Amino acid sequence: MLQGPATSAKLKFMGTYQPTMGLEIHAELKTRTKMFCDSLNDPEETRPNVNVCPVCLAHPGTLPVPNKKAIEHVIKVGLALGGKINERTKFDRKNYFYPDIPKAYQISQYDKPLVEGGELAGIRLTRIHLEEDTGTLVHESGASLVDYNRAGVPLMELVTEPDFRSVEQVVEFAKELQLILRALGVSDANMEKGQMRIEANISLNMGTKVEVKNINSFRAVHDAIEYELKRQEEALEKGEKLTQETRGWDEAKRKTFSQRSKEDAHDYRYFPEPDMPPFETKPFDLDSLRANMPELPAGKRERLKEEYGLNEAQAEALVVDSEMANFFEAAVSELKEGLPDADPIIIYNYLTSDVRGLMNQGSIAFKDLKVTPEHLAHLAGLIHAKKITSRQAKDMLVKMMESGEDPEDLMKKGDMAILDAAEVERAVNAVIDENPAAVADYKNGKTASMQFLIGKTMKLLNGRARPDMLREIFERSLK
DSSP, X not given: OOOOSOOGGGOOSBTTBOEEEEEEEEEEOOOSBOSSSSSBOOTTOOSTTOSOOTTTTTOTTOOOOOOHHHHHHHHHHHHHTTOEEOSEEOOEEEEOOOTTOTTSEEEEOOSSOSEEOOEETTEEEEEEXXXXXXXEEEEEXXXXXXXXXXXXXXXXXXXXXXXXXXXXXXXXXXXXXXXXXXXXXXXXXXXXXXXXEEEEEEEETTOSOEEEEEEOSHHHHHHHHHHHHHHHXXXXXXXXXXXXXXXXXXXXXXXXXEEEEOOOGGGGTOEEOTTSOOEESGGGOHHHHHHTOOOOHHHHHHHHHHHHOOOHHHHHHHXXXXXXXXXXXXXXXXXXXXXXXXXXXXXXXIIIIIIHHHHHHHTOOGGGOSSOHHHHHHHHHHHHTTSSOHHHHHHHHHHHHHHOOOHHHHXXXXXXXXXXXXXXXXXXXXXXXXOHHHHXXXXXXXXXXXXXXXXXXXXXXXXXXXXXXXXXXXXXHTO
């Protein structure tokens, strides 16, 4: 569960130093084309410099045209996070030279961003604005090559206030934002693919600020910030003066390293983009966007707990995996149609353990899964009605994964039904006769022997008996 800013009793990181951190989070937006041209926005393209055109390569005489869908995506994020959508906004030029910027400037937003303010998990947001992404550098054989496929891709930047007081807060915030972006459908926000990138501004006691870039996983976010806090504290303890700088994160060495002195806004020489006039956001119909807002993670957590009786951890497992959540809810809906009093936890347990385990074992995605929500509901119904045992259910799931058959059909075809009491009792008597030592141990007070005898009987019956029935018969027979 996300928490707000830490209390004063928890502010100390080590010794007498209080961490203060703010984040800048970039997310590539899901659009068909790039931010200012018709080149495809395809993050899966592996061939270099395929999705390029004269506009995103900055050929002389070309003019940018803003991507309406990208603007709408940022507005949706702003609405979801309670930000103010500026009625009038504009694009600006952020001037700096680097090989992956073909224009030698980046079209971004400066003093009139699309969104101002907002809040997430007790952390205040400064702004959310829109810009274009850069290309990528590939270093090989002693040369640096440039791939401009990513240059010009719509990029949302979210900037927070320096409200973070712990590494754990930062990681939880970033994870929650990722879930929100995915729920809104505006970004896949896959950090391993560079679709969501985090930069942390870190200081101790509100002193010299250091920006750490190149953080591409939640583990790296945690480790990079933790390392930097310790590095700064050790420097201050030695009486050294910290430098305002940009540092990178070396994943292999598990440490930050200096890249360059930190720029201020004036270093970029921002000025209004002359090729695109300011524009208004009224045509985007904010009321309609609010009304059609999808369910967000915080609301989904509470609904799953209230509607299905899930605990915090169970609800969280479904919130972070929307495909599994959809499968779960469809299966429970089917189960409740026939058995209104059935417990949805049966579905949850088999889905998250047995089905998910078989999926991982076979590298199977939900879209390729042969077991349907209806099939899992029917399996849960058989368990609820005590027509099959837990052991049989597991065996049946393996067959369902292979064939895609409904469990009720497998019941008719195979030897899967639970045996009646008379057949079970005959098997119990046989196990008692074959295991006199275990029987004697049980009668002498060793209750663990009962489980041994039950296991022997289950094996003899190929799992076709309920453990509770076996225990009852054994207890009666061994009095």
